[in-house]
Amino acid sequence: MAYLNSYKKLNTFIQNESFEPLVSWGVRMAVAGTVPIAWGLATGRVQDATWITLTAEAISWVEMKGSFNWRVRTLFLGALLAMVWGVLGTITGDSIWLSIVFMFIAAFMATLLKNLGDRASGLAICVYLLFIICNAFPDRDIPDIRHRILLIATGAGWTILVGISASLLMPVQQPFRRQIALIWRSIASLIETISRSAADKNARQDIYLKEKEVRTAIDHSFEFYGRMAHQGNQKDNRQYQLLLLRKMAALSAVNVISIADEMEHINIPSLDETMRVKAATLFSALEEAVSRISVYVLTLKPEEKLLAHTQIKRVKKLMVLIRQYQLEDGAPQTRAINRILQLTGRTLNLLESALSRLEQMGEDTPVFRSYSLMKTLFVLSPRKILGNIKTLSNFDSLAFRFAMRSAIAASAGLLIAKVFHIAHGYWIPFSLMIVIQPYFGATLKKAIDRVAGTVLGGVAGGLLMLLPAGLHAKEVMLFASFILMVYYVRKHYGIAAFIVTLNVVLLFSIDKAYEQSILWERALCTIGGSLLAVISGFALLPAWDKEWLPNHLAEAIKANYEYFSNTFFGKVNNWTRSKRLVESKNSDVFDSFNRYMEEPGKNKTGEYYDIITCNVRITRDLNTINMEQEEKAVIESSPVPAQQKILNECLELFHAINPMLKTLNKGIVVNKLAIDETTPPPFRLNDNQLISLEKLRIELKAMQEDLWSLANEELVSKD
Numbered sequence: 011m012a013y014l015n016s017y018k019k020l021n022t023f024i025q026n027e028s029f030e031p032l033v034s035w036g037v038r039m040a041v042a043g044t045v046p047i048a049w050g051l052a053t054g055r056v057q058d059a060t061w062i063t064l065t066a067e068a069i070s071w072v073e074m075k076g077s078f079n080w081r082v083r084t085l086f087l088g089a090l091l092a093m094v095w096g097v098l099g100t101i102t103g104d105s106i107w108l109s110i111v112f113m114f115i116a117a118f119m120a121t122l123l124k125n126l127g128d129r130a131s132g133l134a135i136c137v138y139l140l141f142i143i144c145n146a147f148p149d150r151d152i153p154d155i156r157h158r159i160l161l162i163a164t165g166a167g168w169t170i171l172v173g174i175s176a177s178l179l180m181p182v183q184q185p186f187r188r189q190i191a192l193i194w195r196s197i198a199s200l201i202e203t204i205s206r207s208a209a210d211k212n213a214r215q216d217i218y219l220k221e222k223e224v225r226t227a228i229d230h231s232f233e234f235y236g237r238m239a240h241q242g243n244q245k246d247n248r249q250y251q252l253l254l255l256r257k258m259a260a261l262s263a264v265n266v267i268s269i270a271d272e273m274e275h276i277n278i279p280s281l282d283e284t285m286r287v288k289a290a291t292l293f294s295a296l297e298e299a300v301s302r303i304s305v306y307v308l309t310l311k312p313e314e315k316l317l318a319h320t321q322i323k324r325v326k327k328l329m330v331l332i333r334q335y336q337l338e339d340g341a342p343q344t345r346a347i348n349r350i351l352q353l354t355g356r357t358l359n360l361l362e363s364a365l366s367r368l369e370q371m372g373e374d375t376p377v378f379r380s381y382s383l384m385k386t387l388f389v390l391s392p393r394k395i396l397g398n399i400k401t402l403s404n405f406d407s408l409a410f411r412f413a414m415r416s417a418i419a420a421s422a423g424l425l426i427a428k429v430f431h432i433a434h435g436y437w438i439p440f441s442l443m444i445v446i447q448p449y450f451g452a453t454l455k456k457a458i459d460r461v462a463g464t465v466l467g468g469v470a471g472g473l474l475m476l477l478p479a480g481l482h483a484k485e486v487m488l489f490a491s492f493i494l495m496v497y498y499v500r501k502h503y504g505i506a507a508f509i510v511t512l513n514v515v516l517l518f519s520i521d522k523a524y525e526q527s528i529l530w531e532r533a534l535c536t537i538g539g540s541l542l543a544v545i546s547g548f549a550l551l552p553a554w555d556k557e558w559l560p561n562h563l564a565e566a567i568k569a570n571y572e573y574f575s576n577t578f579f580g581k582v583n584n585w586t587r588s589k590r591l592v593e594s595k596n597s598d599v600f601d602s603f604n605r606y607m608e609e610p611g612k613n614k615t616g617e618y619y620d621i622i623t624c625n626v627r628i629t630r631d632l633n634t635i636n637m638e639q640e641e642k643a644v645i646e647s648s649p650v651p652a653q654q655k656i657l658n659e660c661l662e663l664f665h666a667i668n669p670m671l672k673t674l675n676k677g678i679v680v681n682k683l684a685i686d687e688t689t690p691p692p693f694r695l696n697d698n699q700l701i702s703l704e705k706l707r708i709e710l711k712a713m714q715e716d717l718w719s720l721a722n723e724e725l726v727s728k729d
Contacts (some may be wrong), residue, residue: 018056028308029192032500034176036493039070042172042491052519056160065092065165067492068139072132076234077185078177078377085173088136089166095161096140100155103148106428108517110421116141117420117443121413125448138443139418145424146436171605181374183248188305189231190252193259194304196224196366197266198297204270205293208278213301218626222600224263225593230255232590251371255307260586261640262300264633265357271630272353275346278537284333292328295321296354303364310374318365322358329354356641408558411551414415419546423539430633432436446547449555451608453547456503457540463507466534469553470512476682478633488516491659555606559618562602563625564675566595570628574706575683577632578657578692592629596622600607617720624713631706635699646694653695661712670717 028035043063050059054417069088074081095116102108116137140162149155181187201222278286294587299321306314329351336345420439427435447461455662491513498506514532569592576588603618630716639645649657661683668680695703 021310025305028501029188029195029304032497033071033493036496038074038172039067039496040489040492042066042070042169043492044485046168046598048485053461056498061158061161062165062168064143065096065140065162066169067171068092068136069132069166069169071135072173074177075185078180078182080185080234082134082174082175083333088133089170091133091136092140093159093162093168095137096144097155097159099141099144099159099335100149103145104150106425106652109145110425110427112141113145113424113439114417114421117439118413118417118442121416121446122409125409125412133529136711142424142436142440142443178377182375182377183252183371183374184308186231186235186249186252187310187374189227190256190259191304191308193224193227193231193256193263194300194307196220196227197259197263198301198304200224200263200266200270201293201297201300202355204266204273205290205297207270208273208276208289209291217370218600221263221267222597225597227592228256228260228263229594229597247375248371253373255367255371257586258367260590261637262357262360262364264589264637265353266361267630268634268637269350269353271634272346272349278345280343285332288335290329292325292332292354293330296357299358299361303361306365307368310368315365315368318361318649322361325354325358355632356637368424368636373585394687400555408448408553413670415551416443416446418550419542423542426538428533432531432535433534434528435533437535438539438542441536442543442546445540446543448553448554449605450544450547453543457544459504459538460507461540463504463509464511465533465692467508467511467515470508472716483523484516486703488513493517526552555602556609556610556611559599559602559606560674561678562599562669563621564678565620566592566599566625567667567671568678568680569595570625570632571668573629573632574660574664577636579683579685579689581688581690585632589629589633589636591639592632595624596629599625600679614718617716621713621716621720624709624716628706628713631702631709635695638696638699638702639693642696647691649692649694652690653700655701656700656707657692658702660710663707663714667710667714667717670714673717673721688709 041369043066044067046059046062047056048054050062069085069092072084073089074084076084098112098116102112114538119178120134121138123130123137129699144158144162149158159266200217200223205222235249235256255528276333281289299318300315302318302321306318307313332347332351337347364664391555423442424436426432427438433439441460446455447456495506495509511532524668569588573585573588573592576583599622606618607614665682668682671678671680
């Protein structure tokens with residue numbers, strides 16, 4: 011049994027690594043970081059090797075998620091930033107005021123990059139790490155500066171070589187397939203949560219969190235592959251089929267969420283045991299089918315395709331068995347069960363379509379067989395790089411405030427270190443740049459994790475250095491520490507900070523005796539930098555969600571209004587785009603609400619949550635209406651009068667709500683729908699669409715009342 015459990019854990023680890031290759035990323039960093047150290051030990055040039063390793067480690071934090079084109083451009087951009095800011099740090103280190111000015115610019119620029127998430131957070135490290143360390147150890151003579159530049163360039167070139175080499179064997183479309191596979195995997199997790207909620211009502215609150223994970227996975231895929239299915243170029247068959255495959259995943263998520271809505275109308279204890287077992291088995295089989303699809307999308311292994319087909323057939327058989335079960339005609343519960351079976355059938359059609367798309371995609375060839383030298387050089391054209399820089403330079407007012415806060419706080423930290431001549435004082439601005447976050451709560455949490463990890467890591471590192479070590483034991487541990495800190499940086503930041511400290515201990519002790527004072531100095535500077543980050547988050551251009559939450563909420567409601575307008579009155583109804591936009595707005599407001607509830611202060615209102623959930627349910631109802639419309643073989647126009655009456659009332663409710671959005675966000679502009687002779691008539695609704703429209707009307711009425719209540723509550727609190 012123990013052997014079986016160990017095998018299952020290993021298999022799960024391998025599968026997780028396939029979806030999110032953290033270990034391979036860590037190995038890439040380990041090779042880039044330890045080979046220069048080995049060269050330095052062999053040649054007696056450890057100090058030079060340290061600068062090469064420092065540069066390599068900074069650039070290796072660039073996460074290689076996107077296409078080969080994106081990876082090459084990002085690696086070269088990281089190398090360029092590392093060299094520029096390394097040189098600026100080197101030549102400004104002897105001047106306090108120049109150091110402060112360029113620290114401000116570096117921190118501002120790095121924070122803007124951090125705001126863009128996975129696409130550019132590694133580039134931010136290239137900026138502030140190289141500037142801060144080079145500024146702390148400046149060179150004064152021209153030959154020494156040239157030598158420093160050569161070492162940084164060597165580290166950059168070596169890292170680019172390692173990064174490109176790691177990508178040459180990768181299939182061209184594997185990064186895109188991985189993004190799509192993560193969407194399917196999140197859908198499987200959503201199905202499991204829905205199944206669990208049937209027996210545990212407390213688990214129902216987890217459904218929206220899982221739904222949000224699906225939305226996040228879709229958003230991440232659009233960060234790297236922004237084109238939608240209708241924008242795909244059919245000449246590039248592989249990517250065109252993958253764009254359609256991603257659409258299949260998004261539509262499957264809509265069906266699964268609709269199943270969750272129908273589950274709320276079923277009284278599970280009232281069903282007999284046979285029916286409960288069949289229903290549970292149905293969800294389990296559907297989850298397994300979706301899970302197998304996700305693995306097949308990523309691996310393209312024929313056995314995974316066979317298993318997916320097998321699970322799809324199993325779900326179909328279970329649906330037949332459930333349909334044979336005698337249920338009370340006309341009962342709401344019966345209608346809900348039949349609706350779930352209908353949605354499950356549609357989901358199976360999408361799963362089969364997904365498998366078909368992968369077959370039509372054909373073989374995915376490795377990068378080295380698809381990219382010639384000239385094609386790779388074209389990837390590095392100035393126009394392409396400038397386009398990337400333009401994309402990375404977009405920021406809003408919140409991002410600007412965060413960048414200003416980071417820049418001012420980092421400059422203050424460096425000023426303190428310089429004025430008071432603090433030994434290893436560069437750890438103050440460095441720790442601050444790592445810890446500081448856009449919001450106070452996140453900054454406080456990360457500060458606690460970093461301080462705890464640093465102190466414990468320092469103690470562990472000190473004890474480790476006191477133990478007798480065999481030949482090259484330090485180098486082996488250094489290699490392992492690179493892998494582990496990358497592996498844990500996303501999973502548990504406190505553990506990552508612990509391992510980073512061990513990594514620093516090993517670097518300082520490769521060629522000389524370990525000095526405990528270094529760790530104590532680093533620990534104190536880390537505490538100081540973290541404390542400065544927390545104080546700046548509270549007192550310096552703070553971003554309180556008490557202020558930002560109403561803005562996010564108004565934008566989300568506005569997005570639903572536009573979604574509603576495009577659905578029923580739009581000349582071109584690109585509903586999947588509207589769906590993606592409004593769901594992203596819903597995610598933003600939900601995150602803002604969670605941060606709002608964690609902020610200091612007692613005057614919190616629950617009205618926001620009620621309005622947010624109303625808005626989410628409106629989005630779900632619109633999704634259902636559009637999905638039903640896609641399934642129709644014949645589109646009927648001119649709704650019957652009863653349908654038109656409900657539709658008109660929904661439009662009037664939206665128009666009554668829209669002016670109220672000004673109380674949430676004074677700067678919001680909502681373009682009122684103008685209906686004239688050029689406006690196409692709404693389509694006729696089927697029974698399921700009519701039910702969704704009626705539910706939408708109920709939600710709008712509830713939202714209107716909640717908005718009035720929120721406005722009155724805010725007025726009372728201000729008085």
